């Protein structure tokens with residue numbers, strides 16, 4: 001097992017990167033309107049990162065083994081797209097579309113990774129409910145995070161809430177350790193059993209990013225080599241935060257002024273959040 005325990009200096013760097021990633025999501029929100037293309041959202045975010053923040057968009061040219069280089073600065077996954085959607089100048093958003101925008105920035109060598117759901121005009125009741133339940137899933141997973149709990153505890157909390165609501169959890173993609181590397185150990189599964197897999201220790205940093213489908217959990221990859229869609233074409237939603245394990249709980253690193261608040265049902269983290277740095 002080689003899960004990196006971050007030093008105080010590394011944690012400070014990760015706080016900055018996390019906040020900057022979240023601020024890109026704040027920045028792009030007003031541009032998500034009927035008629036905009038996902039390519040335009042990518043260009044806006046790219047220019048904000050590079051010119052305003054002086055961050056590096058981590059997805060651009062990212063090429064893990066077996067993948068061709070990702071061609072854009074952010075991921076935009078619309079409706080039945082699960083994740084890793086490639087922004088496209090020909091993809092115009094229309095009223096009723098729902099999409100995930102996933103931003104990863106690199107600042108001073110540290111990665112911050114976060115994503116949110118956005119509505120284009122008014123969503124359907126089904127799409128709103130899926131997005132809300134997925135948000136609760138992410139937070140129920142995060143609420144399990146503290147020194148001594150396990151990776152299985154996180155996955156279990158997410159899976160139970162998704163399935164109680166009649167949804168399914170995507171298995172092929174998971175949260176991940178993050179730091180100087182975009183993706184490192186451990187894998188954070190979004191399903192599982194309590195008190196299984198590795199124990200969490202203070203100083204670990206990883207993402208929690210459940211992908212939840214309204215229909216069946218099976219997925220397929222499109223011919224572009226990146227975009228993942230639901231096999232049954234049902235809607236899919238995802239939210240993501242980067243989280244630090246502390247002795248008493250957790251600290252969400254991908255915070256910003258425009259970040260939606262945790263659901264009212266999340267109380268376990270209150271104490272931890274009081275200790276968070278502004």
Ligand code: MF3
Pocket residue numbers: 058059060062070074075084102103104113207209226240
């Ligand atoms: N940001 C995604 C994650 O949460 C990874 C995207 S890889 C890319 O892990 F190349 F598609 F950008």
Ligand code: CO
Pocket residue numbers: 113175176207209240
């Ligand atoms: Co991630």
Ligand code: CO
Pocket residue numbers: 102103104113114115209240
């Ligand atoms: Co991400």
